[in-house]
Amino acid sequence: DAGVIQSPRHEVTEMGQEVTLRCKPISGHNSLFWYRQTMMRGLELLIYFNNNVPIDDSGMPEDRFSAKMPNASFSTLKIQPSEPRDSAVYFCASSLGWKSPLHFGNGTRLTVT
């Protein structure tokens, strides 16, 4: 099993540009989560999906952030327009649901200059 796959591993962009982060969850997992890690706020949940449906997006910081899950094997997190304060490591994780632990990808390190 390849695990959760995220791309790109690193992204450097200029302020104002659109950024799209991608995630392929583990096959058979029905829940998908986007987390963000920063020095100031640690690991924080942005949004999660269950069976491809967004369940809780209360952690999404602003309307500049949006996430989609068009099918069970793919999700995107988009930031438009990006700002320097969005610089962070973004993790995607999947799970079998409820009391199952998270399986994290290796993250995308985003730098907005």
Place this chain on the structure above:
Amino acid sequence: DQQVKQNSPSLSVQEGRISILNCDYTNSMFDYFLWYKKYPAEGPTFLISISSIKDKNEDGRFTVFLNKSAKHLSLHIVPSQPGDSAVYFCAASVGNAGKSTFGDGTTLTVKP
């Protein structure tokens, strides 16, 4: 208001000895607790969990203890090995384990 706190940013132990990592929480509604381990440039990986109805859970060298009255949990690693050197995150959830609140992590260094 930080609901999950790991007050020790770092811990250093000798190989073969016990490592004890601590975690405190404030939300009495948390009913499931997890520990994750993270190596540099990788995502966190699940280590061990415990339900609020238990006070201890063991898995090989790893044991998690839960003290609900004190709102405190700890992870014991015995014996510690150099490969255990990593950042350890405590996480707590209400219902859905994936919707977890994480602590800031403790960096464990195991010296050979």
